[in-house]
Amino acid sequence: MLARSGPLAACFLAIAGLLAALLVPFGGWLPGLVVPLLVVGLVFSVWVVRFVPAGPAPRWSAPAVIAIAAGHGVWAALTHAEHVVLRRDAGSYALYSQWIATRHGLPIPSWLEAFGGSQALTDPAFRLASPAYYQVVHGSAGAAGTTVDIVPQFLLGAPAVYSLGWWAAGWNGLLIVPAICSALALLGFAGLVARLLGPRWAVLATLSLAMIQPVLHAARSTYSEPIALLFVAVAAALLVDAVAAGNPLRKNGFAIPGVHGTDDPRAARGLGLAAGLAFGLAGLFRVDGLREVSLLLPVVAVLALRRHPAARPLVAGALGGTAIAVIPAVWLSRPYLGTISASLVPLIAGGVVLGLGSWAVVAIARRREGRTGALYLRLTTDAGQNRWPWLLAGAVGLIGVVLAGRPLWMTTRQDPNDPGSRVVAGLQLEQGLAVDGGRTYAEHSLNWISWYTGPAMLVAAWLxxxxxAAATGRWWLNSAARGSSGAGRTTGVPFWLGPAVIAFGSILLTLYRPGITPDHPWADRRMVPVVIPAFVIAATAAAAWVSRRALHRWPATALTGVVAVAVVVMVLPPWLATQPVAGQRTETGEVAAVEAVCDALGDHDVVLALDNRAANEWPQVVRGSCDRPAASVRITDITDTAAVVAVVKPIVARITAAGNTPVLLAATPEGEAVIQALGLTSEEVVNLTSNEDQRYLTKVPDGEAPLPVQVWLAPAAGVS
Structure with missing residues (x-):
């Protein structure tokens, strides 16, 4: 159960993502078609995971992990957010999911004719786009035949999975699917820990991860991180299986500590292909999946140098899965990819460099086999064997010191004209901080994790x-020396090497540049797929090592004390950080607010959002939930009522001339003042006092903040 539950879930979700990539562009995401195909996919997944090796485990370990994962999922579902009025990424994912669940395809139509046709595009104040929903014009503004599509942000995979919940129970079903995915991700994580440290330690590690607030926070809202965590954990677990399956049991009396082997090349090739596909197909759900694929390439090079049978299938699966994931990303999310090009292009370039470099190293090493013995022998003298592993360990320790010490000597910044900079500046002003909107606070990224895990866990993990690092260096020198001594090159590779290299590389890249607006707790979800799980596993490994020493060298009471300390270090800090917000629900009442707005609109109404908040939050809600055309007015200063009225009147006139009823939507008192200035009578259809997470830049959130949601509607057919 521990070994196969995660791969089963990942295989099923990968099939769902692939089906969406095939069907959504053609309007085929229909429950009558998709559900039977998913049933077949589930049967196929069950059949496939039979080939995943499952080792022995205590009878209590699997039920304990299942109970932890189920408890986490149930609690996240009971406290799920209702973020459907678009303000953050969760709202974008929710509306994206709702659209394809109810309209069955992409792109989203703009209903340009309802606004007077392409002539509307010549008006600089007219805007069909809104945050996370791009306006893509086909043709020229004002020209006959010009059309506009609305293209949602983000990749298709997560909305496709979450849309299944809509078919089951509408908004309630859609909003709890992330909690289910998070529970499945914990099962995949437990399977990885069981492979690396043993099934007993999987229970403690899973309990710790389940309680960490960023993991719970991501599970409560429609984010892609729970699915990403599942795929990364399962891919790493399958990589462990593949390496172990291809390792020799023992060769010429030579054994390597930490190298498990079953000497089954056929199984190694199959598991390597599965691991590569899991890494690659994660790109259906998150762009950052490219990072793990890139970091996998040097691991493949090491496997190839050691003649491991999993090397070629692993790289074929990873590159093939990535190529498959790229197609829907480019087809359906091209504007989004353009907006993140500053991060995406270096990521792709880094992957190309790592790939070509790895290939070159393997090619050169193969060509020079038999002529490098002297070099190997010089490196593997007694002095070399003592020096290089310690140098590697010291380098890793120095990196940790630098990351921890960055706040003392570094201030990281981004382009002050970036939209996120304006958000940061506003939060700094509210929180009494020096106003410097370009700050990203990335130098504090290691501190962000310590808020939720405690410093002891971070220190243990870094050790x-x-x-x-030292063990990797020692293994490499020993195996290289054996290959150069004429005894034959062993294919034995440490089973933990691949996950360790990928996790550590991902940690460094993420901590160096989180690439997210630094208000918490939202920024912390960047750490959920890889960084926090890696720290939890490493800290658990420290506890396991000390426990083994206590078992063999110390009195029995010492073992009990070690386990007790490990439980306290792994569980207490996450609980203390999570406890203040453990029962918190955010954005409550927003589903009812959306329904109230839709009920107030008629069949021929066309909505025009006035103020900036209305323009940000409501256009896609109106299109998706109310099935009515929606646009907004681009306004520099909403308080300049006369100027706003001047730009609103032509847009209203075009809507009326097209035979529709223009309806003005305001979400702030300033917007409602514009309605009054136009001589119209407004109706307040929503007056909700909801709540949202606190938005802190420099400290851990421990509560909630009030979130007022107001909507005024005013028919504007008589405006002239």
């Missing part, structure tokens, strides 16, 4: 990274 394990140092030990693994």
């Amino acid at each position: 394990v990274f140092m030990v693994l």
Whole structure:
């Protein structure tokens, strides 16, 4: 159960993502077609995971992990957010999911004719786009035959999965699917820990991860991180299986500590292909999946240098899965990819460099086999064997010191004209901080994690990274020396090497540049797929090592004390950080607010959002939930009523001339004042006092903030 539940879930979700990539562009995401195909996909997934090896485990370990994962999922579902009025990424994902669940395809129509046709595009104040929903014009503004599509932000995979919940129970079903995915991700995580440290330690590690607030926060809202965590954990677990399956049991009396082997090349090739596909197909759900694929390439090079049978299938699966994931990303999310090009292009370039460099190293090493013995022997003298592993460990330790010390000597910034900079500046002003909107606070990224895990867990984990670096260096020198001594090159590779390299590389890249607006707790979800799980596993490894020493060298009471300390270190800090917000629900009442707005609109109404808040939050809600055309007015200063009235009147006139009823929508008192200035009578259809997470830049959130939601509607057919 521990070994196969995660791969089963990942295989099923991968099939769902692939079906969406095939069907959504053609309007085929229909429940009558998709559900039977998913049933077949589930049967196929069950059949496939039979080939995943499952080792022995205590009878209590699997039920304990299932109980933890189920408890986490149920609690996240009971406290799920209702973020459907678009303000953050969760709202974008929710509306994206709702659209394809109810309209069955993409792109989203703009209903340009309702606004007077392409002539509306010549008006600089007219805007069909809104945050996370791009306006893509086909043709020229004002020209006959010009059309406009609305293209949602983000990749298709997560909305496709979450849309299944809509078919089951509408908004309530859609909003709890992330909690289910998070529970499945914990099962995949437990399977990885069981492979690396043993099934007993999987229970403690899973309990710790389940309680960490960023993991719970991501599970409560429609984010892609729960699915990403599932795929990363399962891919790493399958990589462990593939390496172990291809390792020799023992060769010429030579054994390597930390190298497990079953000497089954056929199984190694199959598991390597599965691991590569899991890494690659994660790109259906998150762009950052390219990072793990890139970091996998040097691991493949090491496997190839050691003649491991999993090397070629692993790289074929990873690159093939990535190529498949790229197609729907480019087809359906091209504007989004353009907006993140500053991060995406270096990521792709880094992957190309790592790939070509890895290939070159393997090619050169193969060509020079038999002529490098002297070099190997010089590196593997007693002095070399003692020096290089310690140098590697010291380098890792130095990196940790630098990351921890960055706040003392570094201030990271971004382009002050970036939209996120304006958000940061506003929060700094509210929180009494020096106003510097360009700050990203990335130098504090390691502190962000310590808020939720505690410093002891971070220190223990980093010590394990140092030990693994030394062990990697020692293994490499020993195996290289054996290959150069004429005894034949062993294919034995440490089973933990691949996950360790990928996790550590991903940690460094993420901590160096989180690439997210730094208000918490939202920014912390960037750490959920890889960074926080890696720290939890490494800290658990430290506890396991100390426990083994206590078992063999110390009195029995010492073992009990070690386990007790490990439980306290792994569980207490996450609980203390999560406890203040453990029962919190945010954005409550927003589903009812959306329904109230839709009920107030008629069949021929065309909505025009007035103020900036209305323009940000409501256009896609009106299109998707109310099935009515929606646009907004681009306004520099909403308080300049006369100027606003001047730009609103021509847009209203075009809507009326097209035979529709223009309806003005305001979400702030300033917008409602514009309605009054036009001589119209407004109706307040929503007056909700909801709540949202606190938005702190420099400290851990421990509560909630009030969130007023107001909507005024005013028919404007008589405006002239």
